[in-house]
Amino acid sequence: MEVLRQLRGYYQARLNYLVLSILCLAAATGLGLVYPMLLRKLIDDVIRPGNYGEVVWIAAMAVSVVAVKALLQFLHGFFGGRLGNYLAYRLRNACYEKLQFLSFRYYDTAKTGDLMSRLTGDLEAIRNFVGFGFAQLLNLILMVTFGSAVMLSIHWQLTLLTMITIPFLAGVALKFESKIHPAFQEMRQALSSLTTAVQENVTGVRTVKSFAREPHEVEKFSHRNERYKDNQIFAATLWSKFFPVMELLASISVAVLLAAGGTLVIKEQLTLGDLVAFFSLIWFIIGPMWGLGFHINNYTQSKASGERVLEILNQPIDVKDKEAAVELDPEEVHGDVRFEQVTFAYGNKMPAVVDIDFHSSPGSVIGFLGGTGSGKSTVIQLLMRAYDVNKGHIRLDGKDIREISVRSLRSQIATVFQETFLFSSTIKGNIAYGMNNVSMEQIIRAAQLAKAHDFIMELPDGYDTVVGERGLGLSGGQKQRIAIARALLKNPKILILDDATSAVDMETEQEIQSGFQEVMRGRTTFIIAHRISSLRHADEILVLNEGRVVQRGKHEELIDVPGPYRDVYRIQYADHLDGAGRREGEGNA
Template structure:
């Protein structure tokens, strides 16, 4: 399994921030209001120590009880205002973050839906799950507790500094004497935690990929008694995750006590120097109220500096996640839906003309493929594994695009068709039937509200699946569980037939639909296939040559090239590739 390697993000990556702002645009009114609330908080918090200083130096020092009541009311008013603004700021930043990540997640999933199969062939599913779930969730922290909070912290620091220097520049310099130590420790903490967070994200991505792949392939693991080896491998990956998390916890456990000591030292210096100043108030101009206000300011000043390091790492990881999400959105491995031809029904005339195709540049899968299928004809593709049979049907549905040649349907190039209109006219039944963990009805309609239960029952009746479906508990509402685990292979295959037929397609493609079932089930499925093919253009891939003897045309493929074409009898008389395949299967059966 290829491991995911995540590198640190640059917090001032303007290209990423600019693209993220596009997701903010639909909510820019609320965003600007959030900025206003951030400014308000930055002003309100430093105002409290100033009011306390005035209360101590004036009404308290002078014994003015009414003045003290007035100052108390002002202080209570400030606290109420700050609580209201803090509530609005917290709620709005969280609201904004959730709506933005909702939009990003929807856009990302829609993008995944339109990527070509080639992309999924080479990308671990667990990694895509990480992108769509974990990375997007990390990105939400940027909006809910990262960017706005960090800006607010910086503004608050600036306002506090302004108030402190306005009161006494001497006390300010004494108070901030330990600040270089805090900056140094904060920088070291930021760098260490950044590395640890990167390692945590790597481990999470690798865990997701490993678990998803091995749970999906659990039958293989158990068949080959690989449980112990896989368990040990999982323990290694999980150990990496644990170590990375413990490292980050270690850095936090060291940094915050150190920051507290530095802050306490700064307050100690302030009290030592300020107390002398209060004694000599006439000479120094330092009052008791000013000293108390400075103690409060220092506590307010050091707190956001400590938090900024944490928020900085949150932002960095958000930028990392953003880059990964944007890179996925930038992936152009999608089939361009450039055509606009969308007939309600097609006739079913198919033509391949000098088609060449390769999944990658090195390995050409199909070489100079040319054949025609007329409306209503049945054509069978036979050949050894890897001959290119499945590639042909993938090209017909435009899951992949060809490098050379032309494929036409009813005389019109496939690229001229609207992609969805094209695929709706082609019913595909694959050998490996995939069923979702849902009802039979959902697995047939895939949630399409335009398909009625009556149409589903008619399609089930056509292929001979209605009886077995209605015998199940709940009938069409029976939950087949993940991948159809509660159904037999033959039952799953019949459901896939109903799924293909419910759209009443003009073209039917059957990819080795009977290769993995027993003889009795094969006979039942073969009857269903005959009904499905009636009056439709059909392309059949089969290993069992006995199932395609009645085909109008048989195309024999070998190493991506057409070797022979003809009917079953014609090809037997030629004594070529098909004759050899037929004899080999006959020997196996005898």
């Protein structure tokens, strides 16, 4: 029950529903004891003496018990359902909220399909057990207790003899639980793996088809599906062994009752009504024991599911606000950024950046150039506090960004990533994402600066066109221009362009770059690019290699000295260089 204890805060406010549900079920269980006693009375006090006039009274009594019991069971279901739904609602919100604030470090290894499984199937298992399973498990104890008490009151020797197999029933059930719980844990993990395979395949369906890897994907899915099937078969095998053993033990109890009880009736040491009542009461006890496996199954599933949900809820947040975190006043933010001997490594890996040191004054443009894995994007992610630095300081207007609230810091930064993500919404909604009270004129202006307005107006519904999942239906360049418009609409003090024009052609890039000249005015801008054309107007260019700055300066300075920048420059403009190694028409520095 440790899992339920840890989840208590999510259903504490509706604990009265649990109490009412249990009380109603207990009362209904207690009324169930009336039937054996009515049978006893019917046989001993009505049929044998021939007092048939009391049959009507006993029948009315039985109908009344049925009506009241039905009402109590309805109330049990009502309160239990309310409690389970309330818990699932709160847990679902809590998990989703936690996922929003978990750091990038968590998502570096998290799998989408697994997370989806936890927020759906696992929460449903918890809801069922807390809403109904817990009360039913407790009711099992009450039924055994109440039934045993009544049997003892009738004939304690026969009761002890008849219930000799009950401890064995309980032992088998407990042993079953110890084996079925690991099986269900493995089953949930197998289902998560299966869900992840489907999610990844649907997401990357174009890649799959372009490489003609459909057979490979089918085989990969089949392996995971087979693992899930094997887990299901293993659990079914456990169940198939459990039920026959339970039935055998229950049959032994009944056989002992009939033999011993019948003998006592013959010797007139027990009435026939007592024996019939005993027979009803033994099933009143054994019946729940039969269902013990189901309740244990329900419990183990919810326990395994609860552990998986708690993994999310208990996941530490690496990047979070300090107690006295500063809230930035947008009117007072200038965009002065300074990196001071910054070093950072992902986990236990080699440092991704080492001793990065530069200063970007308000309104300046800083460019980053380097090969894959050189640390360009890491520098930008550290500025956004996607991760916290291991060593050194990053300051915004003189304040260490770790002293600034994460939300306040990121509200002053707009980023256009190389890998564009669009939501399944209208183009207007994607551009205005995260902004409140934005006019249509502002949206159109941002789209015009991003050179997206013309192609948007050519779409059937213009800005109200709904793009597919992740922007499917638009070209890479079109998606990237919408992402640029989204960033520009935010009107940030710091603008980050992470290879933002990589998916557009050279002509469109020139148009967008000319638009950037206007929007970058007065903003501190960081440009990550592989094209020299995107960096040539930067106030300072940092060339990175293996996480270190190996060159820095303006475009005109860097092409005059040997180094990686000039090498890239000559490769990109090999067909347009003059004898001095400069681009035709490009003057001296």
